[in-house]
Amino acid sequence: MRATILFLSAGLILFFTPIHSVHASDSAFALGTPAPAFELKALDGKTVKLSDLKGKVVLLNFWSTRCAPCTAELPSLNRLYASLRKNGLEVCAVSIDASDKPVRELVQEKDLAFTILMDSEKETYFDSYAAPSLPMTFLIDASGVIRQTFSGPQEWDSSTMKEKIVQYLPKR
């Protein structure tokens, strides 16, 4: 019985992973180049521009409610944000969902505290950032330069990941 369940799990993972978790080894941008500007609507109706976040380290995460690996990493991203927010970390999770309804529901369900932006037309995700992966995250330093890219889901609040991010936060 257990073997059957495990076998079915393996099949399901193989079936869903290539579709919902789209990975690539790189992006259009070399590390150390300025992050493309963006101007997107947040769920609360406010417009957020990358230039508004200058001076903060930004994790720009692209995701969708229909991408299982994307939603799976959100709780750890939330925990990371809670622990490093006061140190100058900003997390902007850009949803490419066609509608904000499922996004609002998921944000409420997972009690996400960071900024959620909508990019339904994928102008930022596809056109500006040329991000072939979902989820895909860009680490942008306080001067607006891309320092690292992360393709696929991450364990954001792991000590290794925190070390990678903390090095760019303002020294206290």
Next chain:
Amino acid sequence: MKKEWLVGFAVILAVALGACASSTFVASKDGKGYYLGNSSNAAYLMFCESGDLQKILAGTQLPSETKDELYRSNCSPERSKERVKQVYASITPAQRKDLRLAFKNNGYDINYLPC
């Protein structure tokens, strides 16, 4: 017991393969989606045999070399996800927008599949 270990290993392998798969974007239509540059017959039928990719590329202002490269990377024996990814990364934001809208105008969506 041995069988369970083997199945457990299969699960881990599936996760590992999924997490490490290097690819480029997915174009989907009518609930079916394939990576561009995919060598599968289903992808060939969807993008090439149908004439869709030809129509999509004809609907863009991309340079003819870029169109040819994208067509070759999807519809010739030299099909290559890596090459598609390189072309995608090398074109300008305006050209990516042009390409995205051309897919959209032909009923496709990018990296977004209905479950």
